[in-house]
Amino acid sequence: MPRLFGTDGVRGLANREITANLALSLGDAAARVLTKAAQEGRRPRAVIARDTRVSGELLGQAMAAGLASAGVDVEHVNVLPTPGLAFLTASQDVDLGVVISASHNPMPDNGIKFFARGGYKLEDALEDEIEGILGSKWSRPTGAGVGRISDATESADEAYIHHLISSIDVSLEGLKVVVDCANGATSAVAPAALRSAGAEVVVINASPDGYNINENCGSTHPESLQAAVVAEGADCGFGFDGDADRCLAVDSEGNMVDGDQIMGILAISLKKQGKLPHDTLVVTVMSNLGLILAMRAAGIATVQTAVGDRYVLEAMREGGYAIGGEQSGHVIALEHATTGDGTLTALLVCAELVKSGKTLAELASQIQRLPQTLINVPNVDKRKAPTNTELTAAVETAERSLGETGRVLLRPSGTEPLVRVMVEAATQEEADAVAASLAEVVARELAL
Numbered sequence: 001m002p003r004l005f006g007t008d009g010v011r012g013l014a015n016r017e018i019t020a021n022l023a024l025s026l027g028d029a030a031a032r033v034l035t036k037a038a039q040e041g042r043r044p045r046a047v048i049a050r051d052t053r054v055s056g057e058l059l060g061q062a063m064a065a066g067l068a069s070a071g072v073d074v075e076h077v078n079v080l081p082t083p084g085l086a087f088l089t090a091s092q093d094v095d096l097g098v099v100i101s102a103s104h105n106p107m108p109d110n111g112i113k114f115f116a117r118g119g120y121k122l123e124d125a126l127e128d129e130i131e132g133i134l135g136s137k138w139s140r141p142t143g144a145g146v147g148r149i150s151d152a153t154e155s156a157d158e159a160y161i162h163h164l165i166s167s168i169d170v171s172l173e174g175l176k177v178v179v180d181c182a183n184g185a186t187s188a189v190a191p192a193a194l195r196s197a198g199a200e201v202v203v204i205n206a207s208p209d210g211y212n213i214n215e216n217c218g219s220t221h222p223e224s225l226q227a228a229v230v231a232e233g234a235d236c237g238f239g240f241d242g243d244a245d246r247c248l249a250v251d252s253e254g255n256m257v258d259g260d261q262i263m264g265i266l267a268i269s270l271k272k273q274g275k276l277p278h279d280t281l282v283v284t285v286m287s288n289l290g291l292i293l294a295m296r297a298a299g300i301a302t303v304q305t306a307v308g309d310r311y312v313l314e315a316m317r318e319g320g321y322a323i324g325g326e327q328s329g330h331v332i333a334l335e336h337a338t339t340g341d342g343t344l345t346a347l348l349v350c351a352e353l354v355k356s357g358k359t360l361a362e363l364a365s366q367i368q369r370l371p372q373t374l375i376n377v378p379n380v381d382k383r384k385a386p387t388n389t390e391l392t393a394a395v396e397t398a399e400r401s402l403g404e405t406g407r408v409l410l411r412p413s414g415t416e417p418l419v420r421v422m423v424e425a426a427t428q429e430e431a432d433a434v435a436a437s438l439a440e441v442v443a444r445e446l447a448l
Helices: 020-034 055-069 082-091 124-132 153-165 189-196 223-232 259-272 289-297 309-319 342-356 360-364 389-405 428-445
Strands: 010-013 045-050 073-079 096-100 109-116 149-151 176-180 200-204 236-240 247-251 280-284 301-305 323-325 331-333 372-378 407-412 418-424
Touching: 020 055, 020 096, 020 109, 020 124, 045 055, 045 082, 055 073, 055 096, 055 109, 055 149, 073 082, 073 153, 082 096, 082 109, 082 153, 082 342, 109 124, 153 189, 153 342, 176 189, 176 223, 176 342, 189 200, 189 342, 200 223, 223 236, 223 247, 236 342, 247 259, 247 342, 247 360, 259 280, 259 289, 259 323, 259 331, 259 342, 259 360, 280 289, 280 309, 289 301, 301 309, 309 323, 309 331, 331 342, 342 360, 372 428, 389 407, 389 418, 389 428, 407 428, 418 428
Parallel strands: 045 073, 045 096, 073 149, 176 200, 176 236, 280 301, 280 323
Antiparallel strands: 010 109, 096 109, 236 247, 323 331, 372 418, 407 418
16 A cells, blocks of 8 residues: 655645545544643644645645644644744744645645644654554543634734744845745735835735636746746746745746755855855755756755655754755755745845845856756656666666766656656757667666
C-alpha cells in the first residue's frame, strides 16, 4: 500500500481522495501524536489555515472537528499563506498547525500538511506515526475534555504582516512592484506587506472566488505578470503560488528570475555582509549547475539535498546554515522563517535592490543558468533505474562527454510510473541531444 504522505503532506482530488472523513481522521491521529509533549494541565492548542479553494472550507471544518474531538482547542485563521501558519505555530503557544492547501496544483485538488510546535514541517517518522494510528480506536475525551473551536483571522493577519515588515531594515520607498497573487492565500497579505514597507504596488490576480486559484496566473503561469511589469514600467514583479510558500521574480524587462537566481542573489548579499554562516547555500539536486558554478566563483559552498523544501530545511538546521531552497521558488531564510515564504522572499529581494542600487537584471546576471532539458519517460519500471547496468553505463558516458560544464540527473517520480531525465550542458543543442539519447535508453531498458 503506498504511503499516504508525500513530499509535502497529503494531496489529491478534493472530496474523492482528500475527503472530509480523511481530514477528520487525520486531525484525530495528528492530535494524539503531536500533542504528547503538551504542558500538563493545559489543553493542547492548534491553528488551522487554508488557501482559497472552495473545498478548503469543508476540509478545514472537518479537520477542526477531528482535532477538537481529541481534546485540542482549535483556532481558525481561515485564508492565510502556509508560511503565515508556520509563523503562528512558531511564535505562539501552539502545539501544532495545519494548512489545508494543494499549493500550486489546480483548483479541484486539495491537501493537508502539518506543522509541529516550533513551526517546522513533520519529519517522515512523525508522518508515519500519524498514518500508523489513522482510524484506530482509542478512548476519546468527553464532556469538558472536548476541545473548543474559535476564529482568530484578524489578529493572525496583523501579526503575520508585522512579522514580514520587520524582516527588512530599509524602506522600499521609490520601488514600483507588481505582484501576482494567483488568486490564492496571499491575495491580501502580500500587497499589504509590500505597501507597508514603502513600495508602490500594482496587484493582479488577487480576487479569489474559490474556483480561480492558480488559473492561468501566479508562479506557474507568469505570462500576465511579465506583461504587467513591462506595461506598468515597474522595477520588478513577483509571482506566488496558491499557498504563497514559493515566489518567482520578473525583472523590469519582463525576464524571469527563478528560485536558483533568487537564492544566489540573497546568498551573495549575506556573504558580503558577513552574515552567511559557513559561507554555504543549501540547494536541491534539481538546482541548475549554473548556480553551483556562480556560488563557487563567489566563494560560496553548496550543500545538495533531495527534492523538497523540508529536506532543505533539515540540512540547514543540521549544518547551521542561513539560506537555502529550490529552483521552483521555495526560498528559506531561516533567520525569519521555518519554511519557504513567497512574500518574505519578495521583501528580501526588494530590500537588496534598494541597498545595492542595482536593477534586478543586474543582480540576476551574477547567476548564469546553463541550458537545461527535462524529459519525462512514462510507462517504465522506475524501481530498476538504480541497478540497470546499461543505463548506468549510458549515464557515465554522458557525464564524461559533458565534463565540468554539464551534468545528468535521473530521478524516478515519487507518484507516477515514470523517470525524469534532466541534462544540463554548455549549449541547448548538446543538452537536448544528450537528454534524448538517455531517454531512449530509459524507455528501452526499463520498459514495463
